[in-house]
Amino acid sequence: MFNLNKAKEAQQRLSNLISLEYSGKPIKTIGAVDCSYDFSRQLIAAVVVILEINSLRLLTEVESQDRIPLPYIPGFLNFREAPVIFKAWRKLASPPDVLLVDGNGIAHPRRMGLASYIGLLLDQATIGCAKSPFFPYQPPAIERGSTSPFYNDRGEQVGLCLRTRTGIKPVFVSPGHKMDISTAARIVLKLARYRLPEPLRLAHQRAQQVFRSKS
């Protein structure tokens, strides 16, 4: 069964393997992943979508389901959502150049948020784009594109608070794996027409549909 201390040790050990450098390869395809739940049946679903970076045209979509493996424990979302995400990932013919994840990357108590965990185990460039942070932050200026750095409890910068829409609550961008802070923020801003980047909005919408037989 799940052991909190073992889990912490694993996260800390894995965090040393994270790369904060992007290959520099031009990005042609962008992926996004999100999960949804059916608590009445204890099921979790993961959807991965891949879009063409400029046209935002949907190229691929895969989905998988599983029993919910663990209750939600702050700081351990990776052990809850990664398994079903890996299951869906195996259905992909080819991976995207970069994968967006709904959650944090290195902006995590042990620098091992869901985005970093997924990126590391899949050897995939990932970006964490969270709707709320683990750490305190200073709100960026009100205009779209404004940013403010935020730090973990050790004083290390772990991401950028990014205003993707003027006057709207910012998002919290942090590298997952094979990614750097500024490139991550640049990509998220480029893809954001609304608060969240389009690929994540699509993945979220599709994940929701899984447990809703209607339209």
Add this chain to the structure above:
DNA sequence: GCGACAG
């Protein structure tokens, strides 16, 4: 001991 705490 108490409150915080991605989704």
Add this chain to the structure above:
DNA sequence: ATCTTGTCGC
């Protein structure tokens, strides 16, 4: 995450 449509405001 999820329960849930319309409504008010930029």
